[in-house]
Amino acid sequence: MKSGMKERTRAAPAHCFFILFFSQGFLLPGQAGAGPYTQSAHGNDTGGVNRSTVSNYSAGNCAHCHEQHASIDGEEPSPASASASPFALFSDNFNNTVQAGPYVMADNFCFYCHINAGGVQSGGGVTNYQYAITYGGYTTNSVTDILGAFNLSSYHNLYDIQNFAESKFSFFKETSNPCVACHNPHLAKNHQDNPSDPAYSTISKPTDHEAVWGDGANERMSAYTSYRPPFYYGSTTTYEPGGVALHDGSQTTDYNAFCLDCHQYEVPVSTPGLASMNPNTTAGHLTAINWSASGDMHGQRARIYDVGGRGSACWGTIIAPYDAAPVKSNYVLSCLDCHDPHGTVLVSGGGRPSSYLLRKEVNNNKVDGCGPGAQDFCESDFCFSCHTNSHAGPQGCIVCHYHSGANKNCAGPWVGPTF
Ligand code: HEC
Ligand code: HEC
Ligand code: HEC
Ligand code: HEC
Numbered sequence: 001m002k003s004g005m006k007e008r009t010r011a012a013p014a015h016c017f018f019i020l021f022f023s024q025g026f027l028l029p030g031q032a033g034a035g036p037y038t039q040s041a042h043g044n045d046t047g048g049v050n051r052s053t054v055s056n057y058s059a060g061n062c063a064h065c066h067e068q069h070a071s072i073d074g075e076e077p078s079p080a081s082a083s084a085s086p087f088a089l090f091s092d093n094f095n096n097t098v099q100a101g102p103y104v105m106a107d108n109f110c111f112y113c114h115i116n117a118g119g120v121q122s123g124g125g126v127t128n129y130q131y132a133i134t135y136g137g138y139t140t141n142s143v144t145d146i147l148g149a150f151n152l153s154s155y156h157n158l159y160d161i162q163n164f165a166e167s168k169f170s171f172f173k174e175t176s177n178p179c180v181a182c183h184n185p186h187l188a189k190n191h192q193d194n195p196s197d198p199a200y201s202t203i204s205k206p207t208d209h210e211a212v213w214g215d216g217a218n219e220r221m222s223a224y225t226s227y228r229p230p231f232y233y234g235s236t237t238t239y240e241p242g243g244v245a246l247h248d249g250s251q252t253t254d255y256n257a258f259c260l261d262c263h264q265y266e267v268p269v270s271t272p273g274l275a276s277m278n279p280n281t282t283a284g285h286l287t288a289i290n291w292s293a294s295g296d297m298h299g300q301r302a303r304i305y306d307v308g309g310r311g312s313a314c315w316g317t318i319i320a321p322y323d324a325a326p327v328k329s330n331y332v333l334s335c336l337d338c339h340d341p342h343g344t345v346l347v348s349g350g351g352r353p354s355s356y357l358l359r360k361e362v363n364n365n366k367v368d369g370c371g372p373g374a375q376d377f378c379e380s381d382f383c384f385s386c387h388t389n390s391h392a393g394p395q396g397c398i399v400c401h402y403h404s405g406a407n408k409n410c411a412g413p414w415v416g417p418t419f
């Protein structure tokens, strides 16, 4: 919604915001049935949206997010914004003058509630943990809210996401929220309390924004014949997500298809200092990820050696659970077996320009080995979550092993992918 709208809507009463949307040609899919929204985490009539300054609407009501400017009972409930906001939200959707983190609450509409204290949701905010904790069982919280996750040193840059999504996806408007590239706030479900059931997924593919991704049986990692989820933290008998015995991928969303909606392309990146490890990638961009049978070893390309490895120079093995019978010839990993979707700690050392959203805990292994504190993160120990190895280290593995990496010499010419 652009400027002209302001004039027409300023005087309208609060309960007219539905009319406003329809007069602007917006329609909320599924609204007629009311089902999807009331089943969403936000629409829940007990735990859903509930702004403490908006007491005349019950929990879950749209009015906790949408309002006319200065219009509920003639006053504008907190937070007050200087002018009408896009989509009649209670604040501006995203402050795109902030091109890099750290972010503050007012930079993003979602942060007004997805903050652990001082927010507008009753109780002061919403607690959320990182992926490795909620789904992986890791126990050391770096952060306890979404704002905190995006303020970690390695994070998905919201300005770049907004620009990229606007350039690629037609549903995404100039004033759309970068979080909305991955989540539909009218559909996202309560996955954190049901981590083993992707029917409660929170995400929507940017190419299919009006549906939740992961709730369909064919939208799971079991779509790949040889996915095996990593161990749950502290266990060698239960698996992600949430510590389950079953390990056929049917309880994990197909994150690959989701992430590749964007990462099949070289995405532009503006975060100061952040660059690709890959010398063949266009400057100012990140590598296009090829997870197909002609791409990476961790994707659908079949590995060259057995789990016992090559057994000579540049040797390494693949460890549990991947070496347990029946050993599959071509494991396909999920992006979130290695990455966290929002943010992770900075990995210092190793000559890397970023820590690339790499998880601090992978396959029942707390990644450390190179010093004290949360930033203690050795590349070798990251790889040792799933491998043993005979060459190089403790840092420098990803100088040779990176997405689409090939032809990286190691004691003799080697042709073919090394990641
Ligand atoms: C958690 C906050 C939240 C709640 C609750 C919410 N919305 Fe929204 N809504 C948004 C955001 C954010 C956008 C802007 C989407 C974007 O950035 O592109 C939006 C956009 C819209 C749009 C514009 C079209 C679209 O889908 O983007 C309509 C229509 C709409 N909302 C209606 C509703 C109705 C009706 C309800 C209650 C049934 C509701 N919303 C509840 C946050 C919310
Ligand atoms: C690049 C895609 C992406 C972006 C951008 C993104 N998220 Fe997420 N988010 C995810 C994925 C993937 C999950 C994992 C949960 C799942 O699969 O249901 C998640 C989980 C969540 C959860 C649930 C966490 C839990 O406790 O399980 C919340 C809340 C959330 N995101 C809010 C946000 C907010 C707010 C923003 C913007 C500041 C945002 N996200 C931006 C991909 C994204
Ligand atoms: C008015 C407060 C409010 C705003 C604004 C808000 N949320 Fe939420 N959000 C909540 C509450 C409350 C929950 C439910 C928490 C729970 O049940 O644990 C929730 C849950 C979620 C979940 C599901 C997480 C889970 O695993 O339970 C996602 C995803 C999410 N929000 C994303 C967003 C995004 C993206 C935005 C901005 C477009 C946004 N929220 C704006 C209050 C808000
Ligand atoms: C086995 C662990 C692992 C898996 C699985 C994995 N990644 Fe990565 N990813 C890494 C490592 C290590 C790096 C840092 C080296 C590099 O840049 O390739 C990285 C870097 C990246 C980068 C930055 C690339 C650049 O040019 O700097 C992107 C984007 C990325 N990953 C996306 C994905 C997506 C999308 C998936 C799933 C289709 C995925 N990753 C699966 C380990 C993994």
Ligand code: HEC
Binding pocket: 305, 308, 309, 310, 311, 313, 314, 315, 316, 317, 379, 380, 383, 384, 387, 388, 389, 391, 392, 393, 394, 395, 396, 397, 398, 399, 400, 401, 408, 409, 410, 414, 418
């Ligand atoms: C100088 C470049 C280089 C560095 C640095 C390097 N590697 Fe390698 N690595 C290779 C090459 C090339 C191969 C493939 C050799 C072959 O299979 O013939 C390889 C193979 C591997 C294999 C699979 C081998 C097999 O037997 O299946 C693993 C696992 C591995 N490396 C892990 C690591 C780890 C962990 C580190 C960091 C501690 C590391 N590498 C550092 C170049 C390198």
Ligand code: HEC
Binding pocket: 154, 155, 156, 157, 158, 160, 161, 164, 165, 181, 182, 206, 255, 258, 259, 260, 261, 262, 263, 267, 268, 269, 270, 271, 274, 286, 335, 336, 339, 340, 341, 354, 355, 356, 357
């Ligand atoms: C809506 C598009 C979009 C989706 C979906 C998306 N990304 Fe990204 N991602 C980007 C953009 C744009 C960048 C470059 C800006 C930045 O560094 O955050 C990026 C950057 C990254 C980086 C490098 C970040 C750094 O700081 O080193 C990694 C790793 C990554 N994405 C992994 C993922 C994974 C894993 C998923 C799926 C859970 C995913 N992305 C989904 C758009 C997307």
Ligand code: HEC
Binding pocket: 230, 297, 298, 299, 301, 302, 303, 304, 305, 306, 318, 322, 328, 329, 330, 331, 332, 333, 337, 338, 362, 363, 379, 382, 383, 384, 385, 386, 387, 397, 398, 401, 417, 418, 419
């Ligand atoms: C979450 C577990 C996991 C992590 C973390 C991981 N790998 Fe792997 N890796 C695997 C699995 C499983 C395979 C076998 C894929 C297949 O069967 O096609 C594999 C395959 C490989 C191969 C190909 C071996 C061959 O025979 O062709 C190389 C090389 C490799 N990994 C290197 C690395 C390096 C270097 C790191 C750290 C940067 C790393 N991996 C991190 C699980 C992992």
